Amino acid sequence: GQQVMQIPQYQHVQEGEDFTTYCNSSTTLSNIQWYKQRPGGHPVFLIQLVKSGEVKKQKRLTFQFGEAKKNSSLHITATQTTDVGTYFCAGGMDSSYKLIFGSGTRLLVRP
């Protein structure tokens, strides 16, 4: 079945260091969404990418969608303690209602 693999599972960085999480799909996606879940919280939508090769930025966060629309990445520049949480990617397919969520990358930031 459709799968979205996400790595790393866990990353612990020093405040100010950069962070990247990667998602890879076994099938071509129509779109990919990213969510952030703070500790003890629920997933909150960050952004959606739809076009091949698309790059979007939100302040220190940069999101990319691969040319083949099978992979995506989230890069955080100069992490802050407020970035702590688990980041999930979620892939969608045309004519489908279901997002396939990656397993998430848990980010911890040392102050």
Place this chain on the structure above:
Amino acid sequence: GAGVSQSPSNKVTEKGKDVELRCDPISGHTALYWYRQSLGQGLEFLIYFQGNSAPDKSGLPSDRFSAERTGGSVSTLTIQRTQQEDSAVYLCASSSTGMTYNEQFFGPGTRLTVL
């Protein structure tokens, strides 16, 4: 407007008892999803509703799990004869339509503990 709400926020039950978890989606959202999240894990899809119909129940772990949605709004997830492995956070999400291009809005979840 109000977001997705879920009740109860916490539920502790004894093995073998039945539990009901409730989800109130955002008004007007036709699509509703249930997920399960075990401690430190990802989101496990359980069931999808479009209106009152559930075209995809494929994620329900066993026949002890059932769900319904009434009036195109409130949804209830029922777990019968609970087992310890059912302990998890149950998340509900809604979106304006059932297309994957729509953002999913999550509720705060119900933390279920089966003793």
